[in-house]
Structures are given as structure tokens and as C-alpha cells.
Amino acid sequence: MPGLISAMEGFCVIGIVIGVGYVAARMRIGGPQAQHVLNRLSFFVASPCLMFDILADEKITEIFHPSIVVAFLSAMAVGVIFLILNRLYFHLKAPDATIGALNSLYLNSNNIGLPIATYILGNPALVAPILVMQQALFTPVGLTVLDVTTKGKVSLKAILKQPLHQPLLIGTVLGILVSFVNAKFGFAVVPDYIRTPISMIGDAAVPMILMAFGMSLHGTRPMQEKGDRPAIITVAVLKNVVMPIVAFLLAYFMMGFRGPVLYACVVLAALPTGQNVYNYAARYNVGLQFARDGILVSTVTSPIFIAIIAAVLS
Structure with missing residues (x-):
């Protein structure tokens, strides 16, 4: 089972850091x-450099791989499922329900996705389409809904400015542009004396991300609000169990993927909830503990399900 062994080795590297x-x-x-x-x-320096460095050398066809369809549809599916369950059982208010939906569908493509794509899937560029999709689509939509449900109005200016406050998205877009220009002219347009320091800074991103996450676990006490526990558990199940299953069904039967592409689609779908969701909750002062606990529970349980996926699909 080389896939499982590779996953375990990857988790060992990640776990140690x-x-x-x-x-x-x-x-x-x-x-x-x-x-x-x-x-x-x-967030502001190393990760944007890493994404730029990776994508500048990638082919455009690889960056915008058809697997993005699987990521988008599987994310939308679990978000809708949460909203239906909330309507039937949890009865959270609209802002909290929005945070719950984001908790269910938003992937941690940076803090956990980059290390997993690097050490388990062997290609950190795999997270780029997900990053672009989330920052360019899910974030503006989520913030628009939160604007309406908390303020009663939409700040169009704030929504349009949102991408400018996302360094990862900026690094990703610049990397894609350089990749396109390189392909058009047939040579590297960015000289080595500029690329080398960018690469050096980017190499520090994953270790810093993982150590910072390890620091965040010290002194954490989740699940303090009993009333939120069913919704938090539901979010974790949707994120770590349902979304990978939906991704597998879409990738296998609709897109016809097999082998490493199928494996990557399902593993990335099992990533835990992105920490951005807590930032959005804090910005609007809604569902703070719900967002934090959902992120923590899905993050702690995600490696178990990724290991199971590796054992089955390898």
C-alpha cells in the first residue's frame, strides 16, 4: 500500500513540526x-512567495485542471446540506447558519492543504485552483450574506476590495500570470536573482504554518457551549466524511478520473475547515465559538479520514 505508507510518512513529517x-x-x-x-x-510574506514560486513554473493547463469542477460541486453540496439540516433541526440565525455553511465547505488550502499537497500528494500546486475558487468566489459570497444578515445592507466596496486583502490570492494570480507569459514567450521572464530570494522565503512558509498551528493547540478547550455541539459535530462530519464521499462520486462517475487525480481530489476534499472562517466570524462578531470549535474538531479528525482514504484508494 504505497499510498497509505506515503500518507503516514507525510503525516509523520507534519505531526513532528x-x-x-x-x-x-x-x-x-x-x-x-x-x-x-x-x-x-x-500569511503576508512566505505563503504568497511559495504560491508564486510554485505556479510560475506550472503549465496553465495544470493550474486550471478539470478537478476544480469536483472541488466546487462537492463544496457546494455540503454547504447546501448544512443549510437544509439547519432549517430542519438546528434553527440557527442567518449569520450563524452562514458561518456553519462556510465551516462545512471551506477548505484549509493554506495551513494544512499546502503541507498535505507537498508531503502526501507530492505537488503543492494542487491547492492553487482551490485557493483561487475560495478567495474569488466563496469569500465574496459569504461576506455578502454576512453583510446583509448582520447590517441589513451590502457594502459593495468592501466586497470588491476583499481580494486585495488576500496576499495568497495575489501571489497565486501573479504566479499564474508569469506562467502564462513564460509559455507565450518560451522563456522565463523573471530572472534568477529575483526568483531565488522568492524561493528562499517561500520555503519557510510550510514550517511556519505548521509550528504556528501547533502553538494554537496549546491551552485550547473546545466544545464549551453544549447547545452548539450537534451543529459542530455535523459540520465536522460534513467536512471530513461527506465531502470526500461526494468528491469521489463526482470524480469517479462524472469526471471519469482514475489513479493519482482521483486520489488527489478525494484527499483534498478531506482537508479540514479553513481558519479564514474564524476571521470572517470575528469580523462580523457572529458565531465565534461555533467557527473556532468547528475548525478545531475538523482539523483534529481530518488526518484520520485522510489516512483511511489513502488506505482505500491506494
Whole structure:
């Protein structure tokens, strides 16, 4: 079972670095702001450099692979399922229901997706279409709904400016543009003395992401609100179980994918909820604990289901 062995080795690498971050936080190495600093450096500097460096060398056809159809439809499916279940059972208010839907469909394509794509799937560029899809589509739609349900109005200016506040999206788009220009002219348009420092900075992204995540686990006490537990558990099941199943059905029967492409579609669908959802909840001051606990539960349980996927599909 080479796929399972590769997944376990990848999780071992990821787990060790996360563990280092946890120990560092426990020993208070770096002070109380260490996690915050690592997160900001990764988000604003290292990760955009990494995405640019990866995509600048990728072919456009690989960046916009048909697998993006699977990612989009499977995400939409679980989001709709949550909204239906909320209408029938949870009866959350509209802003909280929006956070729940985002918790169900939003993939952690950066903090967890990049390491998994790098160390388990062997190609970090696989997360690029998901990143573009989420930042260019799901984020504006989600923020629009939150604007309407919390303020009673839509701030079109804020929605249109949203991509400008997403460094990962900017790095991704610039990388895609360079890839397109390289293909058109037949040579690398960005000289090595510029690409090399970008590559060096980008190489620091994944370790910083994982250590910061490990630091965030220290002192965490989830599931404190009993009333939210059924919805939180539902979100985790939708994200880590239902979404990969839907992705498999779509990839296998609708798109006809087999082998590594099918494997990548299902593994990426099993990624935990993206931490962006908590940022959106904090911005509108709705569903804060719901967002945090949903992210944490799906993040802790995601490796189990990815290991199962590796065992089955390998």
C-alpha cells in the first residue's frame, strides 16, 4: 500500500513540526506573540512567495485542471446540506447558519492543504485552483450574506476590495500570470536573482504554518457551549466524511478520473475547515465559538479520514 505508507510518512513529517510548535508554546519560547508573528509572516510574506514560486513554473493547463469542477460541486453540496439540516433541526440565525455553511465547505488550502499537497500528494500546486475558487468566489459570497444578515445592507466596496486583502490570492494570480507569459514567450521572464530570494522565503512558509498551528493547540478547550455541539459535530462530519464521499462520486462517475487525480481530489476534499472562517466570524462578531470549535474538531479528525482514504484508494 504505497499510498497509505506515503500518507503516514507525510503525516509523520507534519505531526513532528506541529509538535515542535506545541512544545515551543508550552515552554513559552518566543513569548506570547510567537504564534501571532509566525501566522502573520506566513500569511503576508512566505505563503504568497511559495504560491508564486510554485505556479510560475506550472503549465496553465495544470493550474486550471478539470478537478476544480469536483472541488466546487462537492463544496457546494455540503454547504447546501448544512443549510437544509439547519432549517430542519438546528434553527440557527442567518449569520450563524452562514458561518456553519462556510465551516462545512471551506477548505484549509493554506495551513494544512499546502503541507498535505507537498508531503502526501507530492505537488503543492494542487491547492492553487482551490485557493483561487475560495478567495474569488466563496469569500465574496459569504461576506455578502454576512453583510446583509448582520447590517441589513451590502457594502459593495468592501466586497470588491476583499481580494486585495488576500496576499495568497495575489501571489497565486501573479504566479499564474508569469506562467502564462513564460509559455507565450518560451522563456522565463523573471530572472534568477529575483526568483531565488522568492524561493528562499517561500520555503519557510510550510514550517511556519505548521509550528504556528501547533502553538494554537496549546491551552485550547473546545466544545464549551453544549447547545452548539450537534451543529459542530455535523459540520465536522460534513467536512471530513461527506465531502470526500461526494468528491469521489463526482470524480469517479462524472469526471471519469482514475489513479493519482482521483486520489488527489478525494484527499483534498478531506482537508479540514479553513481558519479564514474564524476571521470572517470575528469580523462580523457572529458565531465565534461555533467557527473556532468547528475548525478545531475538523482539523483534529481530518488526518484520520485522510489516512483511511489513502488506505482505500491506494
